[in-house]
Each structure stands twice: as C-alpha cells, then as structure tokens.
Amino acid sequence: MIYFPLIGLLLGVLGGYLIRYDVPPEYARYLSIAVLAALDSTLGGVRALLERTFNDRLFITGFLSNTILAALITFFGDRLGVNLYLAAVIAFGVRLFQNLAIIRRLVFK
Amino acid sequence: MTLRVRPTWGLFITFAILGFLLATQLRVQDGLPGDLEARSLEELTALVGHLNQETDRLQEEWADLSLRLMSGRYTGESDVSMIAEQKRMLEELRVVTGVVPAQGPGVRLTVHDVNGELEAYDLTQLINELRSAGGEAVVVNGLRAGLRTAFGNASDGMTLSGVPLTLPYTIEVVGSPSDLISSLVMAGGVVPSLEQRPGVKVEIQSVDSVSAPPAQTNPRFIYAAKAE
Numbered sequence: 001m002i003y004f005p006l007i008g009l010l011l012g013v014l015g016g017y018l019i020r021y022d023v024p025p026e027y028a029r030y031l032s033i034a035v036l037a038a039l040d041s042t043l044g045g046v047r048a049l050l051e052r053t054f055n056d057r058l059f060i061t062g063f064l065s066n067t068i069l070a071a072l073i074t075f076f077g078d079r080l081g082v083n084l085y086l087a088a089v090i091a092f093g094v095r096l097f098q099n100l101a102i103i104r105r106l107v108f109k
Numbered sequence: 110m111t112l113r114v115r116p117t118w119g120l121f122i123t124f125a126i127l128g129f130l131l132a133t134q135l136r137v138q139d140g141l142p143g144d145l146e147a148r149s150l151e152e153l154t155a156l157v158g159h160l161n162q163e164t165d166r167l168q169e170e171w172a173d174l175s176l177r178l179m180s181g182r183y184t185g186e187s188d189v190s191m192i193a194e195q196k197r198m199l200e201e202l203r204v205v206t207g208v209v210p211a212q213g214p215g216v217r218l219t220v221h222d223v224n225g226e227l228e229a230y231d232l233t234q235l236i237n238e239l240r241s242a243g244g245e246a247v248v249v250n251g252l253r254a255g256l257r258t259a260f261g262n263a264s265d266g267m268t269l270s271g272v273p274l275t276l277p278y279t280i281e282v283v284g285s286p287s288d289l290i291s292s293l294v295m296a297g298g299v300v301p302s303l304e305q306r307p308g309v310k311v312e313i314q315s316v317d318s319v320s321a322p323p324a325q326t327n328p329r330f331i332y333a334a335k336a337e
Contacts, residue, residue, distance in 0.1 A: 004120065004121055005120050005121060006124070007121070009124040010128065013131060015128070016133045022136075028138070035131060038127045038130055056119055060119040060122075064123075078149075
C-alpha cells in the first residue's frame with residue numbers, strides 16, 4: 001500500500017487550502033524552516049524504505065521532532081541574535097540533496 | 110523491485126501534516142506584503158539607513174539645483190525685467206506684512222465662544238493654520254493681522270495688539286477658499302479640536318471678496334539691518 005501515504009499527502013494539501021489558516025507574518029519564518037525539516041525527514045523516510053531499513057516508529061518520531069526542533073532553534077536564534085535560521089537551512093538543505101542523490105542511486109541500481 | 114509498507118495511521122497522519130504545512134506555507138508566502146515583515150531587524154535597519162542616505166543625497170541635489178535656478182534667473186535677465194520682478198515681490202511682501210490694503214476671494218470664520226473658553230493661544234493657532242494653508246491677508250474683527258500684531262489675554266476677553274475683541278470673533282482670510290477650508294476641517298485639525306471645548310462653535314463660509322484694511326501697527330526696523 002504505497003498509495004496510503006500519498007492519499008494522506010493529498011488530504012493534507014487539500015486541508016491546508018480549505019482551512020485557510022493564516023500564520024502571522026512574524027511566525028512565517030518558523031513555518032518555512034519547519035516545512036524544510038519535514039521535507040528532509042520525508043525524503044529520509046523514502047531512502048530508508050528503498051534501503052529496506054524503514055521503521056515507521058523511527059520515521060514518525062523523527063519527522064515530528066525534526067519539524068518542531070527546527071522551528072524552535074530558529075526561534076531561539078532570533079532571541080539570541082544569532083542567525084541559526086541559516087544553520088538550519090544549510091543542514092537540512094545539504095541532507096535533502098544527499099538523500100535525493102542516494103534515492104536516485106537506489107532507484108537506478 | 111517491490112515496496113512493502115505497512116499501512117499505518119502514523120504514516121498517513123505524518124504525510125497529511127506535511128501536506129498541510131506545505132499548502133499553508135505556500136499560501137502564506139504568496140500573501141506576504143513585499144516580504145518586509147519576514148526580514149530580520151538587522152536587514153531592516155540597513156535598508157532604512159540606505160534609504161535615509163539616498164533621501165539626504167536627493168535633498169542636497171534639490172537644494173543645489175534650486176540655487177542654480179535662482180542665480181540663473183537673475184543673471185539671464187535684463188536689468189529692466191529684474192526691477193519689475195523685484196517690484197512685484199515688494200508688492201507681495203507688502204500684502205503679506207499688512208502694510209497695504211488687500212482684496213480677494215477667501216474664507217470667513219465666525220468663532221462663537223459662549224463660555225469664554227478660548228485664549229490668545231487658540232486664536233494664534235487658528236491664524237497660524239490659515240497662514241500655513243496659504244492665507245495671504247488675515248483680518249480679525251475688522252483689524253488687519255500684520256507682522257507685529259499679537260493676541261493678548263485680558264480679564265474680560267481677548268485683545269489684538271491692545272484693542273479689545275468682542276464676541277463672536279470674525280476672522281476673514283484672503284486665499285484659496287478650498288485649500289483654506291480643507292486644512293481647517295481635516296480630522297484632527299484646528300477647527301475640530303477647538304470645537305471639542307464646551308460652547309465653542311466655528312462657522313466657516315467661503316466668500317467671493319474679502320477686503321483687508323492696512324494694519325495699524327506697521328513694522329519698524331530699528332535694530333535689524335539687511336544681512337549680506
């Protein structure tokens with residue numbers, strides 16, 4: 001049942017457009033970094049799936065903690081006057097591309 | 110290759126959250142007004158500083174160009190037209206200072222003050238507002254307000270350069286009626302704030318012709334000399 005998560009994704013997108021919850025602009029940064037973390041976790045999950053090491057409990061806890069921690073780190077960075085936002089963007093961005101490369105290799109193996 | 114994922118609700122919910130976050134983020138990014146609010150304080154400070162510098166530079170340029178325009182105007186004209194220009198300026202100054210009688214379209218204000226709330230300061234504010242809105246000649250109760258006229262507080266009312274003023278105060282101004290009225294009645298302007306006092310009422314009417322007599326106290330210069 002690979003379609004099961006896809007249906008969830010579609011429902012989530014639909015929900016996002018229907019509920020129209022507007023994040024206040026001062027929190028938009030935190031949401032954007034949370035989205036990046038969520039994307040990274042998801043790609044990590046896909047990679048683990050292809051490597052047959054996928055563990056759904058690990059995946060879900062990783063997804064939630066990464067998302068929340070990314071937003072929290074950005075928040076504390078703003079409070080401390082350090083641009084930790086950039087650190088999070090780079091860390092997640094690099095991992096995102098690494099995961100993509102590994103997925104590509106696994107698919108075309 | 111085959112993929113087998115146990116269909117758990119956890120996965121379903123995780124992906125639903127991801128979809129929700131993505132959709133919300135896309136919508137929020139679309140709705141941000143010029144992304145200024147999303148920028149950090151340092152970025153905004155730098156932006157403001159840069160804009161201030163730009164404003165200063167443009168203001169300097171403007172002042173420089175106006176100076177060049179003025180000097181060009183005087184060097185480029187013959188002596189005859191320069192004299193005519195200066196005569197016209199002199200006439201204008203005489204009207205503004207109240208040395209000569211003046212006439213023209215304008216506005217008449219009738220200020221009612223039943224309880225005696227108003228003081229010299231209030232009428233001064235009113236006259237200032239009229240002058241800054243382009244009022245060229247001001248008459249209060251038939252007396253021209255010139256350079257050396259001043260309001261004073263007396264025990265039973267107000268005086269204009271020592272002459273007692275009787276209620277209601279009638280203020281006539283020569284100037285563009287629409288400009289004068291709009292600056293008087295704008296929200297937070299001088300007339301709405303005066304009318305907040307009990308018993309104070311200001312009637313404003315546009316008149317075709319205001320005739321202003323010359324001021325009784327003309328400017329005399331004993332200490333001041335022309336600066337070169």
